[in-house]
Amino acid sequence: MGLVYSSTVRGFGPDKVCWKPARNRGFEVRGYYCSFYPPTAVSFPWRMVWQAKVPSRVAFFSWSASLGKILTTDNLRKRRVIVLDWCYMCKGCGESVDHLLLHCPIAWELWSLVFCLFGVQWVMPYSVLELFEAWQGKFARHRHIDIWRLVPHCLIWCIWRERNARSFEEWKKWNKQLAFDDLGIQHTLPLARRSILSLESSWEFNIAHEGQSSSVVFIIDFTVLPLSTKLTTTS
Template identity: 40%
Template sequence: MLNLLKDFRTSTEEDAVRWKREGNGVFGAKGAYKMLFGSSAYAFPNRRIWMDKVPTKVSFFAWEASWGKILTLDKLQRRGWQFPNRCFLCGCEEENANHILLHCTVVKTLWEIALAIFGVQWEFPESVIEVLLSWRGSFVGKKRKNTWNSIPLCIFWTVWKERNRLAFRGGSLDIQKFKNFFVCNLWSWARVYIGEDSYSLLGFLEWHAAT
């Protein structure tokens, strides 16, 4: 903050505070933010999170996940809670945000379905924020882009709902229902902008298969 303040200089001619980091001398939040946090501060996937084709509560969850703020078991342990850390979905590995949303073997099945709908393969980055930053869909074409863009958020939301159901209500995972829940979520969001071609689930899938 000290450095930030040093960048304000009083201009003797104009008797006004000038912001030396901006060419026009006008203070801007963008410039201040960049100076405080570095240029990497810009590498936040806002466009992949705040989308009008996705419910706001889902975007908000993705935003929290990107900042590492969701309350996974590793976080709770760090806050002093004493319990074993086992992923609610696969039951094998420890739960953290990157595992439960990306790398869990159970969750991978959803990513595979999504990629299969578009007929593509994808190499997964390590973290949630990296996935969102690198989730570019220019190759899927303008027609299919909205659905493509909503895939990560739809998976995050589906997984988190199911994870919470298992964590708080118990029971076991029904993998077919889990997959169905994901595809139906994706379908219900897309029906709004695709129109009559997606009135049936099969129509929805065929619409995306036909490039």
């Protein structure tokens, strides 16, 4: 009551209820929902997610991951599922979407190897949404932009499949491939290439290269690997 009496009454006429976020339109469920979430400076990168030449299920997974909705341990616990909160990849931290796909030490090794393949120096963003937002960068008009757009989809899909294999099947497919601490970069490049190409059996890409339909093997071997030298001459 103290709050009511402390308010100064202005104007005349009968009292009425008004919705401040949208005085002209009145109360809307959409406006009420948006009032719980502060506006973000990052717009949703729908072109990177939906226009990349990847299978529909992979694009849908990338969309869910960018919104933080995939069923990692932290999201399962929010749904009152009793599960141990740890990362199935590094077994050292709690598992969240951004940690699993970006900041986990094992995931970061994979990202670093791909950046080496492209000759790119990159500071990993905080979230998957920011990653897709900033991914195109100066490559937006490059002739190999279609290949560059595949990379984040491919990596987060590989990491998610490996996470599920370790979680549900107790099968660590990449144990030796991910142990890069004792290997030099000249040995890790073939391993990283094989990790990316492991999707060829389920991803059937048809990207034209010099008028021909090319497989993922052809693209990686003849386009991605020498891409760093091409970028230096065109940028």
